[in-house]
Amino acid sequence: MTAADAAPVLELSGFRAGYSAAEPVVEGVDLALRRGSLTALVGPNGAGKSTLLKGMLGLTPVADAGRVRFFGTTLDAARGRVAYLPQRSEIDWSFPLRALDVACMGLYSRIGLFRRPGRDARLRAERALDLVGLAASARTPIDELSGGQRQRLLVARALAQDADLLLLDEPFANVDERSERTIAEVLQQLRAQGTTILAVHHDLATVRAYFDDAVVFHRRVIAHGPAGRTLSESTVARVFGLSSAAGEARA
Amino acid sequence: MDATEGISRANTVVALTGCALFGAVAGVVGTFVLARRRALLADVAAHASLPGVCLAFLAGEALGLGGRTPWLLLAGGSLSALLATWCVPHLSRLRGVGPDGALAVSLSFFFGLGAVLLSSIQSHESGAQGGLNHLLFGSAAATTRADLLMLAVLALVVLAVVAMLFKELAAIAFDEMHARVLGLPVRRLDLVLLALLVASVVAGMQVAGIVLVVAMIVAPAATARLLPGSLTTVIALAASIGAGCAVCGVLLSLRYESLPTGSAMTLCAGALFMLTTLVLAGRRWRGATPSTPADAAGRAGA
Numbered sequence A: 001m002t003a004a005d006a007a008p009v010l011e012l013s014g015f016r017a018g019y020s021a022a023e024p025v026v027e028g029v030d031l032a033l034r035r036g037s038l039t040a041l042v043g044p045n046g047a048g049k050s051t052l053l054k055g056m057l058g059l060t061p062v063a064d065a066g067r068v069r070f071f072g073t074t075l076d077a078a079r080g081r082v083a084y085l086p087q088r089s090e091i092d093w094s095f096p097l098r099a100l101d102v103a104c105m106g107l108y109s110r111i112g113l114f115r116r117p118g119r120d121a122r123l124r125a126e127r128a129l130d131l132v133g134l135a136a137s138a139r140t141p142i143d144e145l146s147g148g149q150r151q152r153l154l155v156a157r158a159l160a161q162d163a164d165l166l167l168l169d170e171p172f173a174n175v176d177e178r179s180e181r182t183i184a185e186v187l188q189q190l191r192a193q194g195t196t197i198l199a200v201h202h203d204l205a206t207v208r209a210y211f212d213d214a215v216v217f218h219r220r221v222i223a224h225g226p227a228g229r230t231l232s233e234s235t236v237a238r239v240f241g242l243s244s245a246a247g248e249a250r251a
Numbered sequence B: 001m002d003a004t005e006g007i008s009r010a011n012t013v014v015a016l017t018g019c020a021l022f023g024a025v026a027g028v029v030g031t032f033v034l035a036r037r038r039a040l041l042a043d044v045a046a047h048a049s050l051p052g053v054c055l056a057f058l059a060g061e062a063l064g065l066g067g068r069t070p071w072l073l074l075a076g077g078s079l080s081a082l083l084a085t086w087c088v089p090h091l092s093r094l095r096g097v098g099p100d101g102a103l104a105v106s107l108s109f110f111f112g113l114g115a116v117l118l119s120s121i122q123s124h125e126s127g128a129q130g131g132l133n134h135l136l137f138g139s140a141a142a143t144t145r146a147d148l149l150m151l152a153v154l155a156l157v158v159l160a161v162v163a164m165l166f167k168e169l170a171a172i173a174f175d176e177m178h179a180r181v182l183g184l185p186v187r188r189l190d191l192v193l194l195a196l197l198v199a200s201v202v203a204g205m206q207v208a209g210i211v212l213v214v215a216m217i218v219a220p221a222a223t224a225r226l227l228p229g230s231l232t233t234v235i236a237l238a239a240s241i242g243a244g245c246a247v248c249g250v251l252l253s254l255r256y257e258s259l260p261t262g263s264a265m266t267l268c269a270g271a272l273f274m275l276t277t278l279v280l281a282g283r284r285w286r287g288a289t290p291s292t293p294a295d296a297a298g299r300a301g302a
Helices: A049-056 A099-105 A119-131 A147-161 A177-192 A204-210 A233-245 B009-035 B039-063 B070-092 B098-123 B125-130 B145-164 B166-174 B176-182 B186-208 B213-226 B231-255 B261-286 B293-301
Strands: A010-018 A026-033 A038-042 A068-070 A082-085 A165-169 A196-200 A213-217 A221-226
Touching: A010 A049, A026 A049, A026 A221, A038 A049, A038 A177, A038 A204, A049 A165, A049 A196, A082 A147, A082 B176, A099 A119, A099 A147, A099 B166, A119 A147, A147 A165, A147 A177, A177 A196, A177 A204, A213 A233, A221 A233, B009 B039, B009 B145, B009 B166, B009 B186, B009 B213, B009 B231, B009 B261, B039 B070, B039 B098, B039 B186, B039 B213, B070 B098, B070 B145, B070 B186, B145 B166, B145 B186, B166 B176, B166 B186, B176 B186, B186 B213, B186 B231, B186 B261, B213 B231, B213 B261, B231 B261
Parallel strands: A038 A196, A038 A213, A082 A165, A165 A196
Antiparallel strands: A010 A026, A010 A068, A213 A221
């Protein structure tokens, strides 16, 4: 699975994360992503996909930081190279910001404390907005953006950061057709430039079209490999059947 | 400083200036406190400052500095407010308490302790004359030049900190998870915000009163958020509304002597908030403003 010329961009071994140490949401997770892979993280509701992403980034109360390696090192050493896109619903969209302000936020760690974004940062943010088709909305307050535009804005913020690894939580959730197409294209372009991408995805019908690889996940990795092969009917039936038997998945 | 002296012209100017400064600071700090969902923590800080203020008053008397030394009261009040806010996350981890229970327990325990200390001070003669008797509901008339100086310094500090950390404070208010992934020092930024909040609340309690000071933190900021504009506009608006309401409160309490200043300015701030909500709702209902793109897009996109 690993390319011969590089250490995995992201490597988890026996990783555990959740909200209480007694009952972690995900446990025993083994996963390695090679450079430039475009991977969908699929699994039933309640499988812990979002918790896995948050846990890797140290955003959950319980997370085995020692069992995650980014670019062969710790998260703190690799910060800035890792971009995270949270679920759109977790953000306060009534906050008084313009689209450009949000795109600029991808650059905040680079700008440093006490300093305002300069011309250079604004140009980069504008370029990122342009890539997702929001150039004309740069000055629009974010509460006037549609759901799909908001999602593209979050992608632009991650783009502005110019990271080598993108962790995306449901980038295609509830977006219009145009936004879905734009985001898919941007991800393909990034992959072509060598960016590694892992995205939580819930639409099994489009996994093969948008992603090269797939990780089937239910509290741990069930299967990982090329999307076509990994999403075999038996695996999907097993995992999704498993959870609906447990009453966790919607039909 | 007693009330009759407070009605003189010079003191009115001191009172008005001090209250305006406090209102402006409260609006600025409140914008971030509200966005960071810390409004109830602000109320805990305000109520919990009472025991610290009382102890500082007693310490000042004992040391011969005079009980009502603003800097001493600020230090004492801030310490006990910080102690109470520090307790909140620890209490909320206890079985069956939860975040809201922790806020309530911390607030009432510290305020209860303060109330006991206050009543024992007031039973002393020096306490009543020292001006602590207006602590609960506030009295602008008791504002001294030393209070004014303290409020002016506080206003400068708050403005400087907000200007320096503007983008970081905005980032943690808008999307904390993202800020943490970027490696911004979220915990330390929250502590800075808490320090500004506690300083504003404690410095403002002489004029706005411990019980209602939180309203001056929340209401002007909430009103400003109802109106469109960039974050800078919202902050400027919140500061202006805060200052305006504080001044109106002082004027009302000077006109009607039985009306405490804190209650009056809180009423103004609350009334302005309600009025703004009603006007906006009315305009939407009449369709005077065509529904914003967000409304339309939100409906289509959802």
